[in-house]
Amino acid sequence: MTTEEEILSELKQINSKLKKSTNPFRNFLNGTMSALGYLLGTIIVTTILFYLFSQSSYGREIKNLMESYKSLNSQISVPLLGQP
16 A cells, blocks of 8 residues: 555656646747757858869869759740740
């Protein structure tokens, strides 16, 4: 019998701690800080990758390829409605 009473008292203590820790404002702040951390980490990793690609010859090749596509797009003439 004493073990059941001890278990019940322990459960009551755990439940009271859980009720105290479920503050909605604190949960909101935790979520906000987590999202900001993910955003900052993504920005840092993306910046490092852009820097590394810009320094490598592979990055220059991609840049030249994109510029050649831009020049192709500017040379294509699209007919207007009044043109035959």
